[in-house]
Amino acid sequence: MDFNSKKKRRNLQQLSKQPDLTQPLFFYTTPPTEVLSLQLFEEYAHDRLKVLKAVEKVGLQFIKGSQEYQDALRNELKAISKDSTLQNVFLKVYDNSDTSIRLKDNTSHFILRLAYCKTEDLRRWFINQEMDLFRFRFQLLQEKQIEEFFHYNSLNYKPISHEEKEELRDRLIDGTAGLNVNHFHSTNFYKIHFTEVLELVKSMRAYLKGGYVYVPQPELVVGVANLFRAQLSKDLAVLSRTLYRISDEPRLTTMLSNISQKYMGSEYSNQHQSGGRVTADMVDGLCKTSFPLCMQELHRSLKDQHHLKYFGRLQYGLFLKGIGLDLEEALNFWRKEFLKSMDADKFYKQYAYGIRYNYGKEGKRVSFSAYSCMKIITTNQPGVGDHHGCPFRHSDVDVLRQKLKLMMISSDGVNEITNLAKQGQCQLACGRLFELKHETNFRYVTNHPNQYFDDSQKLASGNSLADHTEASRNFKGQLFHLISFFLLLSFYLIFI
Ligand code: SF4
Numbered sequence: 001m002d003f004n005s006k007k008k009r010r011n012l013q014q015l016s017k018q019p020d021l022t023q024p025l026f027f028y029t030t031p032p033t034e035v036l037s038l039q040l041f042e043e044y045a046h047d048r049l050k051v052l053k054a055v056e057k058v059g060l061q062f063i064k065g066s067q068e069y070q071d072a073l074r075n076e077l078k079a080i081s082k083d084s085t086l087q088n089v090f091l092k093v094y095d096n097s098d099t100s101i102r103l104k105d106n107t108s109h110f111i112l113r114l115a116y117c118k119t120e121d122l123r124r125w126f127i128n129q130e131m132d133l134f135r136f137r138f139q140l141l142q143e144k145q146i147e148e149f150f151h152y153n154s155l156n157y158k159p160i161s162h163e164e165k166e167e168l169r170d171r172l173i174d175g176t177a178g179l180n181v182n183h184f185h186s187t188n189f190y191k192i193h194f195t196e197v198l199e200l201v202k203s204m205r206a207y208l209k210g211g212y213v214y215v216p217q218p219e220l221v222v223g224v225a226n227l228f229r230a231q232l233s234k235d236l237a238v239l240s241r242t243l244y245r246i247s248d249e250p251r252l253t254t255m256l257s258n259i260s261q262k263y264m265g266s267e268y269s270n271q272h273q274s275g276g277r278v279t280a281d282m283v284d285g286l287c288k289t290s291f292p293l294c295m296q297e298l299h300r301s302l303k304d305q306h307h308l309k310y311f312g313r314l315q316y317g318l319f320l321k322g323i324g325l326d327l328e329e330a331l332n333f334w335r336k337e338f339l340k341s342m343d344a345d346k347f348y349k350q351y352a353y354g355i356r357y358n359y360g361k362e363g364k365r366v367s368f369s370a371y372s373c374m375k376i377i378t379t380n381q382p383g384v385g386d387h388h389g390c391p392f393r394h395s396d397v398d399v400l401r402q403k404l405k406l407m408m409i410s411s412d413g414v415n416e417i418t419n420l421a422k423q424g425q426c427q428l429a430c431g432r433l434f435e436l437k438h439e440t441n442f443r444y445v446t447n448h449p450n451q452y453f454d455d456s457q458k459l460a461s462g463n464s465l466a467d468h469t470e471a472s473r474n475f476k477g478q479l480f481h482l483i484s485f486f487l488l489l490s491f492y493l494i495f496i
Contacts, residue, residue: 019102019103019106020152021099021102021103022099023102023148023149023152024102024137024141024145024149025134025137025138025141025145025149026102026105026106026109027153027227027228027231028106028109028110028232028235029153029231030106031110032103032106032107032110034103034107036107041111044104044107044108044111045108045111045112045115047104047108048108048109048111048112049112050080051077051080051133052112052126052129052130052133053129054073054076054077054080055073055129055132055133055136056125056128056129056132056447057076057445058072058073058076059128059129059132060427060428060431060445060446060447061428061431061443061445062428063420063423063425063428064132064135065135070136070139073136109130112126113126113235113236113239114239114243116236117236117237117239117240117243118240118243119240121369121372121374121375123233123236123237123240124374124375124378125374126236127229127232127233127236128374130228130232131225131228131229131232134225134228135221135225138221138224138225139221143188143217146217146220149224155224155227157190157192157220157223157224158190159188159189159190159217160188160189160190160191160214165189168207168209168214169184171207171209172184172189172207172214174207175204175206175207175208175214176205176206176207176214176216177203177204177205177206178205179216187216187217187218188216188217189214189215189216189217190214190215190217190220190223191212191213191214191215192212192213192215192223193211193212193213194208194211194212194213196223196226196227197213197215197219197222197223197226198226199222199226200213200215200219200222201213205219206219268318268319268321268322268369268370268448268450277324277326277329278320278323278324278325278329279325279329279332280325280329280330280332280333280336283299283320283325283333284299286323286453287299289456289460290452290453290456290457290460291449291452291453292430292434292446292449292452292453293391293392293403293430293433294315294376294388294389294390294391294449295316295319295449295453297387297391297403298312298315298316298387298388299316301387302316302337303337305341306337306338306339306340306341307337307338307341307342308387308388309385309386309387309388310354311380311382311386311388312386312387312388313334313351313354314354314358314371314388315371315376315388315389316388317330317334317354317355317358318358318368318369318370318371319370319371319449319450319453320333321358321359321370322369322370322450322453323450323453326359327355327356327359327361330355330358330359331352331355331356334347334351334352334355335347335352338351370448370449370450371449372447372448372449373390373426373427373430373446373447373448373449374447376388376389376390376449377389377390377393377426381394382394390426390430391403392417392420392421392426392427392429392430393421393424393426395421397418397421397422400417400418400421401414401418404417404418404433407433407437409433409436409437410436413432413433413436416432417429417432417433417436420432427445427446427447428445430446430452431443431444431445431446432444434446434452434455434456438456438459440459440465442464442465444465
C-alpha cells in the first residue's frame with residue numbers, strides 16, 4: 001500500500017482527528033474514529049432517528065422559529081430523553097461536564113449519513129431535519145459560546161463597532177424587523193454578505209447597505225444554518241459517490257435502503273396493497289373524498305383540458321399508481337381523457353410509453369416512487385400552463401382562497417389556511433384542510449400525498465389515525481450489517 005500520496009495522507013490525518021468535545025455544537029467536520037460495540041452503534045442510530053423524527057413532527061405542526069415551535073420541540077426532546085442519554089445533548093448545550101454525550105452526538109450524526117446519503121430524496125429529508133435541529137440548538141447558545149463557535153469553525157462573523165452602530169442607529173432601527181428600540185444598545189449587529197442571508201433580504205427583515213446585511217444577533221442563525229446546510233449537502237453528495245464505488249455488496253445496499261425506508265415511511269413505488277385495487281372508474285369518486293388539493297387540481301385540469309403537461313402527468317400518474325391503479329387501469333384512465341382531444345394513434349405513440357415507463361415496463365425498467373410533499377414543493381417549479389406542484393406553495397393566495405371557498409370551507413378556515421400558506425407553511429396548511437374536510441380533532445400533519453389519501457380512506461372506513469411513523473420497528477436486525485459497512489467505509493477512506 002502506498003501511504004505517501006497527498007490524498008491518502010489527508011484522509012489519514014482526518015481520521016486520526018477528534019472533534020473538540022468542549023464545543024456544544026458541531027458543524028460535523030470530523031468523522032468519528034472510536035471503536036463501538038454493536039449495542040452502542042445500534043443505540044446511537046436509533047436515538048438520533050428518534051430525535052430527527054421529533055424535529056420533523058414539530059416542524060410540521062408549528063411555524064418554525066416561533067416560540068410555540070421552540071417550546072414544542074424542547075418538550076418533545078425532553079419526553080424522548082427519558083429512556084436515553086443521547087437526547088440530553090440537544091438540550092444541555094450549556095453543560096460542559098459530560099463530553100461523552102457530545103461524542104455520541106458526533107458519532108450518531110455520521111452513522112446516519114451512511115443511511116441517508118444514497119438518493120436525493122433521502123439526502124433532502126436528512127438535511128432538512130439536521131438543519132432544523134442545528135437551528136434549534138444554535139438558538140440555545142449563549143453569547144460567549146456563539147463567539148467560540150465562530151472561532152472554532154473559522155467563521156469570520158464579528159459584531160460591528162460601537163461607532164458604526166451609532167452612526168447607523170436610525171437606519172438599523174427602521175430596517176430591522178421586530179427590533180425593540182429599547183433593546184438596541186444590547187443587540188449586536190453582524191455585517192454579512194447578502195448572498196449568505198438571502199432569506200433575510202427576501203423578507204426584508206434586516207438593513208442592507210453596499211451588498212452587506214446588518215444582521216441582528218437573534219437572526220444570526222439564518223446565516224450559520226445556511227453554511228451548515230451547504231457543508232452537509234456537499235459532504236453527503238461526496239459520500240454517496242463513495243458509497244456507490246464500494247457498495248457492490250447487495251446485502252449492504254438492500255439493508256441501507258431498508259433502514260432509510262423504515263424511517264422515511266413508504267415510498268409508494270408499487271401499487272398499494274392494503275387499500276385494494278383501484279379501477280379507472282373509481283378515480284372521480286376517490287378524488288372528491290380523499291385526494292389532497294394538489295391531486296384534485298391535476299384531476300380537475302385533466303378533466304377540463306383532456307391533457308396534462310409532462311410534470312403534471314408524472315406527479316399525478318405516480319400518485320395514482322401509489323393508491324392502487326395498476327398499469328392496465330392506468331392506461332384505461334389516461335386513454336379515456338386523452339382521446340377526447342386527440343386520436344388513438346397519437347395517444348399510443350406519444351403518451352402510452354410514459355405510462356408504461358412509470359410502472360417499470362419500459363426504458364430503465366424501474367418502478368418509480370410517487371412524489372413526496374417535499375419533492376413536489378421544492379422541485380420542478382410549475383410554469384405557465386402547468387398544473388403540477390403544491391397549491392399551498394405555487395398558487396396565488398387569492399386563487400387559493402377561491403379554491404377553498406368552492407370546497408365549502410368556512411371563512412375562518414379559509415383565513416387560517418391562507419395565512420399558513422402565506423408564511424410558507426404548506427404542509428401545515430394542507431394538514432389544516434384535511435382536519436376541516438374530515439371534521440377530525442386529530443392534529444393532522446402529512447409529508448406525502450399518498451399518506452394523505454391513505455389516512456383519508458382510513459377515516460372513511462371508520463378507523464382512527466395511528467402514528468404515521470413506524471420508526472423503530474424492524475430496525476435492530478439491520479444494524480448488524482450497518483456496522484460492517486461503517487468499518488468497510490473507514491478502511492476505504494484510509495486506503496484509497
Ligand atoms: S402539502 Fe403535500 S399533499 Fe398537500 S397539497 Fe401540498 S404537496 Fe399535496
